[in-house]
Amino acid sequence: MKWDWSAVSDFMPHFWDGLLVTLQILVLGSLVSFGVGLVWALLMRVPTRWVTWPVGVVTEFIRNTPLLVQLFFLFYVLPEWNITFSALTTGVVAIGLHYSTYTMQVYRAGIEGVPVGQWEAATALNLPMRRTWTAVILPQAIRRVAPALGNYVISMLKDTPLLMAITVLEMLGEARLFSQQNFQFTEPLTVIGVAFIVISYLASLALRALERRLAH
Amino acid sequence: MPTDTLPNPEKSPERSSGELIRLEQVTKRFGDNTVLDHLDFSVDAGKHVTLIGPSGSGKTTILRLLMTLLKPDEGTITVDGQKLFPATEKERREVRKQIGMVFQQFNLFPNMSVLRNITEAPVTVLGMSKDEAVERAKGLLDMVGLADKCDARPAQLSGGQQQRVAIARALAMRPKVLLLDEVTSALDPELVAGVLDLLRDIARTTDITMLCVTHEMNFARDISDQVLMFDSGRVIEAGPPEKIFSEPEHDRTREFLSAVL
Numbered sequence: 001m002k003w004d005w006s007a008v009s010d011f012m013p014h015f016w017d018g019l020l021v022t023l024q025i026l027v028l029g030s031l032v033s034f035g036v037g038l039v040w041a042l043l044m045r046v047p048t049r050w051v052t053w054p055v056g057v058v059t060e061f062i063r064n065t066p067l068l069v070q071l072f073f074l075f076y077v078l079p080e081w082n083i084t085f086s087a088l089t090t091g092v093v094a095i096g097l098h099y100s101t102y103t104m105q106v107y108r109a110g111i112e113g114v115p116v117g118q119w120e121a122a123t124a125l126n127l128p129m130r131r132t133w134t135a136v137i138l139p140q141a142i143r144r145v146a147p148a149l150g151n152y153v154i155s156m157l158k159d160t161p162l163l164m165a166i167t168v169l170e171m172l173g174e175a176r177l178f179s180q181q182n183f184q185f186t187e188p189l190t191v192i193g194v195a196f197i198v199i200s201y202l203a204s205l206a207l208r209a210l211e212r213r214l215a216h
Numbered sequence: 217m218p219t220d221t222l223p224n225p226e227k228s229p230e231r232s233s234g235e236l237i238r239l240e241q242v243t244k245r246f247g248d249n250t251v252l253d254h255l256d257f258s259v260d261a262g263k264h265v266t267l268i269g270p271s272g273s274g275k276t277t278i279l280r281l282l283m284t285l286l287k288p289d290e291g292t293i294t295v296d297g298q299k300l301f302p303a304t305e306k307e308r309r310e311v312r313k314q315i316g317m318v319f320q321q322f323n324l325f326p327n328m329s330v331l332r333n334i335t336e337a338p339v340t341v342l343g344m345s346k347d348e349a350v351e352r353a354k355g356l357l358d359m360v361g362l363a364d365k366c367d368a369r370p371a372q373l374s375g376g377q378q379q380r381v382a383i384a385r386a387l388a389m390r391p392k393v394l395l396l397d398e399v400t401s402a403l404d405p406e407l408v409a410g411v412l413d414l415l416r417d418i419a420r421t422t423d424i425t426m427l428c429v430t431h432e433m434n435f436a437r438d439i440s441d442q443v444l445m446f447d448s449g450r451v452i453e454a455g456p457p458e459k460i461f462s463e464p465e466h467d468r469t470r471e472f473l474s475a476v477l
Contacts, residue, residue, distance in 0.1 A: 120285050121323035125337035125389060126312050135336060139327040 007187040011178050015191055018174030023199075025092055025160045025170060030153050032096020037103030041111065042133075044104070063101035068162050070094050075166040091163035099156055106148045110141035143214055150207040154200055171195060236261040236425050237282065237393065242291030244277055244449075251277045253449040254291070259442075261392070264419050264426040266436040266457070269446030270472060275429040279395040282427070283317045284308055296392065313341070316391035320398040322378040324370035324385070330357070331366040334385045342389065349388075356384035360414055376407030380414055387418070394418075396428040408432070415439065433477055437461055445469045 043055045062070070071094045075087065085093070114137050122132040142149075161172035169177065175188035237259040244252040251274045259265050267275040280286045281293060284300065293300040298311045324333050334353035338344040344352075357363050360380040362373075370378050379399055386394060396415065400408045412435045419426060419439040430436055436443060436457060443460040445453040445468070453466045461477075464470050 115321075115323075117319060117321050117323035118325065120283075120317075120319065121325065123285060123312075124283050124315075124317040124319075125385070126309060126341045127337060128340070131340050135340075136325055136327070140325075143327065 004184060004187060007182065007184040008191060010182070011175070011188045011191060014174040014178050015171065015188070015195070018169060018171035018192070019195060021088070021168065021173075022157075022160050022170040024088070025095065025163060025168070026153065026157050028092045029095040029099065029156055029160075032092060033099035033103050033152065033156070034149065036097060036100035038107055038138075040100060040104035041107035044108065045111070059101040059104060062098060067095065067098045067159055068165060070098055071162060071166050087163075087167045091166055091168045095156060095159060095163070098159075099152055102152055103149055106145045106152070107141065109148075110145035111137060113144050114140045146214055147207060147211045150203070150210060154203050154207070157196065157199060157203065234261055235259070236296055237427070238292075238294040239278070239281075240292045240294075242281065242288045242293060244274070244281065244286065244288050251449050252281075252288070255450065257444065257451055257454075259425060259427065261425055262423040263441045264428065264439045265442045265444060266428045266430060266440040267444050267446055268430070268433070268436060268460075268472070269444075273446040274449040275446050276397055279317065279397050279427060279429060282393070283315060283395055284312055313389070314392040315395065316386035316389050316393070317395040317397065318379070318382050318386050318399045320401050322370070322375070322382045322402070324378055324382055326370050328370075329366065330362070330368050330370065330373070330381050333370065333381060334388045337385070338388050353384070353388060356387055357381070360384045361410075374407060375403045376410050379403065379407075379411050383411075383414060383418070387424075391424065393425045393427065396426060396430070398429055398431065400430070400432060431476060433461065433473070445472065447472075 040055060040059055044052050046052060071091060074090045074094050078084070078090075118136055118140065119132070122136050127136070160170055163170055164173040164176065167173075171192040175192045178188045179185045235258050239255055239257050242252055242255045243250065251272075255274070255278075267278065269275055277286065281288055282295070282300070288301050292302065295311050296314055298307070300308060300311045303311070324330075325336070328336065331350065331353055334356060335346070335349035338349040338352065339346055354363065354366065357366060360383060362377055362380055362384075365373060365377065365381070370381065373381065383399075399415070400411050403411065412432060415426075415435070416439055418424065426439070428436070428439070440457045442454060443457050444451050445460060445464070445466065447468045453460065453464060453469045460469065461473065464473060
């Protein structure tokens with residue numbers, strides 16, 4: 001095996017393109033998972049089985065089927081019903097939706113962790129239900145679980161290469177394309193491997209800083 | 217003390233006389249345990265009533281029923297002529313506007329500044345303008361001796377300071393009724409006096425009706441118009457504090473008082 005620095009420099013323009021797409025997936029996918037996960041968590045608290053039962057079934061289904069299958073389903077099956085999105089949009093929705101079924105559990109733990117006295121104080125002040133949620137319960141719940149949500153962002157980063165399967169050119173997609181065109185596999189794959197480690201490490205540093213800030 | 221910031225300064229005749237709270241045949245069970253057993257009692261407007269008795273005798277349950285944190289299994293509860301139970305949630309919201317509560321564990325909102333703890337409900341529930349709410353909150357903080365703590369977080373305050381903020385927060389809603397649920401029980405001993413002195417002031421200078429569950433018998437003697445002795449979900453003895461504390465009629469009252477005094 002020979003290491004060829006010129007292959008690295010040839011790959012770099014493609015790498016930057018791929019990095020940008022990977023980060024796009026990560027940021028947008030995280031936002032989708034945070035938003036939709038919160039909606040799931042709140043729906044699971046609606047005091048009627050007509051809501052909690054279907055939401056429970058749907059989220060269990062999504063959580064317990066492979067992300068790759070979901071990606072293929074959204075990318076290849078939905079167009080048959082004339083629903084088409086770009087590969088990137090489909091990928092972001094799929095990965096965000098998949099992770100929302102995990103973040104919902106994090107939110108649930110956070111909401112249940114808010115002391116019952118907070119609900120009682122909100123009742124004693126006659127705060128409307130919506131205001132109780134937005135001003136009292138959720139700020140405390142989210143603060144408790146922000147580090148746990150962050151861990152899922154790092155997990156999600158490691159799942160982003162799956163989007164290659166639906167033609168999204170994120171880092172792995174760019175590396176594979178380059179390899180196949182130039183018959184040089186070692187350099188591009190090593191470059192993106194290092195990039196994944198660096199991003200994960202930076203994210204975990206940011207997360208620890210966040211945890212420290214929230215501890216006070 | 218700036219009296220213009222105190223709630224209910226207007227002493228209308230129909231408010232300061234007559235019945236404000238009425239419980240009729242109220243029963244509350246937790247599983248097989250009957251905490252309140254067909255309880256009847258009423259409180260006149262402006263009166264200060266202290267509930268005493270051994271733990272588990274149902275005192276706190278009454279406050280929690282009045283705050284609608286619990287629902288009775290049977291019976292009716294009326295506040296100022298309006299039904300609290302049985303009633304729809306919407307009717308209950310209306311009645312609840314007249315009731316404030318201070319908790320044993322303070323229950324301040326830790327995610328808000330001291331000032332916003334106090335302005336939150338006046339702004340969102342009473343529709344008060346933000347400026348007015350802030351001004352009133354500052355007046356109340358001044359009254360409770362914490363004017364310099366506006367921007368502090370509850371976690372930065374001592375227990376006694378937190379409880380005084382909680383009292384200011386309850387008063388900001390201008391309640392007719394203030395429920396005090398063992399408000400000094402969670403405090404370090406040296407912080408108790410400050411909170412009780414504040415409550416004495418409020419009892420003396422306002423016409424808020426107060427229902428108080430406490431183990432501080434001297435405080436109860438000072439502020440109460442009436443003391444109710446509870447045992448096993450029933451009122452076994454009631455009367456003015458001089459009588460209950462000096463010449464109780466019931467054996468259980470005597471036993472209880474000799475244990476706590």
